[in-house]
Amino acid sequence: MTTFFYRIRSDDPRPGDRPQGKKRKEFPWKKPIILALAGELAMPNTVLNRHTWVVVADGEKALFLRNENSATHAQLSTIHQMHQQNPATREQGSDKPGRFSDGVGAHRSAMDDTDWHEISKRRFAKEIADELYVHAHKRKFERLVLVAPPTILGELRQELHKEVLDKIVSEIPKTLTNHSMSDIQAIVEES
Structure with missing residues (x-):
């Protein structure tokens, strides 16, 4: 269901303000505004x-796909692939978790391990974004x-860059x- 609203200026006479018997004048600046409420319009x-x-x-993997046929008979094909070897964190890091002193006394606390696996995923996302920017800049x-x-x-x-x-x-x-x-x-x- 689509709801239509009209822009109304403050000098637009209200129904009770105009003299009886006169028709309301239509203003050319009244344009319908389509308001899509959440869940009311399905995305095409x-x-x-x-x-x-x-x-x-x-x-760990990225596939760049393009349609090789028309829009009505789509057929995706791979035009580029990116792979990254991203082993588990336990295989990437070799140190024990660090420790630090909480202050005076013998109390010490452990620090969290660095999650090398997540860091590698973030780096790979940056590589994908850089690759997309190169192709977007070439208008591919x-x-x-x-x-x-x-x-x-x-x-x-x-x-991602604004162009992408x-x-x-x-x-x-x-x-x-x-x-x-x-x-x-x-x-x-x-x-």
Whole structure:
């Protein structure tokens, strides 16, 4: 359901203020404003034309996809892949957690371990953002659909350049890097 509102100036006579028998004058500056309330309007399905890229990423792998057919008969194909070896934190760090003194006395506290796995995921999100900026600057795509887990999607949003952010038409917070191309295409088209 769409609700229409009109802009009304303060000098617009109200129904009780105008003389009886006269019709209300229509003002040309009254333009309808469409107000979409949450949940009332369904987003249209994502149109995958030839100038739309779909980036499917997680913390270790990124797939850059493009439609090779028309928008009505979409067929995604891989145009670029990025991989990162990201072993578990226990395999990346070798030190025991650090300790520090709380002040006078023998009381000491342990510090948290550095989560090298998460740091590596953040770095990979920055690499994806840099790669997207290079391609956007070369005008290789006009529209962009991002598919990534919510944490990676948040990291990507922080790292993306304004030129890339302006081209995003849809974001899908799901992990789809290990799905088949047809599954990815179906999920992107229905979102």
